[in-house]
Amino acid sequence: MLDTSARLLRLLSLLQAHREWTGAGLAERLGVTPRTVRRDVDRLRELGYPVNASPGTGGGYQLGAGAELPPLLLDDDEAVAVAVGLRTAAGNGVEGIGEASVRALAKLEQVLPSRLRHRVSALNEFTVPMLRGPQDSSADPSVLTELAGVCRDAERLRFAYRDHTGSVTRRTVEPHRLVCTERRWYLVAWDLDREDWRTFRVDRVEPRAPHGPRFTPRPPPAEDLAAYVSQGVSQRAYAARAVLRLKVPARDAAQIVGPSDGVLEPVDEESCLLRTGAVSLDVLVIHLMMLGCEFEVVEPPELTDRIRRARDLLGRAVESVAVKEM
Secondary structure (H helix, E strand, O other): OOOHHHHHHHHHHHHHHOOOEOHHHHHHHHOOOHHHHHHHHHHHHHOOOOEEEEOOOOOEEEEOOOOOOOOOOOOHHHHHHHHHHHHHHHHOOOOOOHHHHHHHHHHHHHHOOHHHHHHHHHHHHOOOOOOOOOHHHOOOHHHHHHHHHHHHHOEOEEEEEEOOOOOEEEEEEEEEEEEEOOOOEEEEEEEOOOOEEEEEEHHHEEEEOOOOOEOOOOOOOOOOHHHHHHHHHHHHOOOEEEEEEEOOOHHHHOOOOOOOOOEEEEEEOOEEEEEEEEOOHHHHHHHHHOOOOOEEEEEOHHHHHHHHHHHHHHHHHHHHHHHHHO
């Protein structure tokens, strides 16, 4: 027979597994009397678990919703399924739950026994997901959970970082937060060597153990870190920058301009400003043509000249085709 502590955990697990149990059914599963079940239910209530009881022959016990989420008891298969699901959500940047998935996965993997960690790793290692978008933009879930851990524990992080040219540098930072877009993950951190805040693409980060020492977190570079990262990856990182007035409402523009493409600012009910950047003005012209909406150039004036040049080039191409068809 299970001792009292083990029996309480088993009882809690049974109550979480099914919506409602009869007293006789719980007694049979636990190998005790219905009277012992009643005493154990009272102990769970004393510990803060809201166990509801309904009287009569058709009554039973049910775990109610509490003010706080109680600790979940998972068997081996359930724990593996949850870990794999969280890794999938984290690695694929599922909109709205990506960052929460990373935090939850970091907590779960911290308490997983080694036998289950091996099962989770094997399943992820030998599973090939069908992902939308560029494959090289997806972040390794194990790196994500490692970065989430050092952010949570305020531990210094050392890593090799590969920039867009392929050059690798060694970095030592005080990690602050992870920020997720629909396509990429970014780490916001204080760079100790450069004495400034930096944003790093997580898929280019290769952590180097050991981590530490611990540090006192600094005030963040901005209250809205999502906007801070969006501005950095869409403007500050590029040599050519521009401000445009899109002739569509901001809510509609948000459907065609992602957080890594630029920062939108409402103007009125029919237009908004787009602050964006690219490696060159010519590349920026191509991006603007792909927006599919009307716009005006606010700055720089040179961008208007590049648009005229592109218009003339395309016009001559169309005229050439028309002449051949005559």
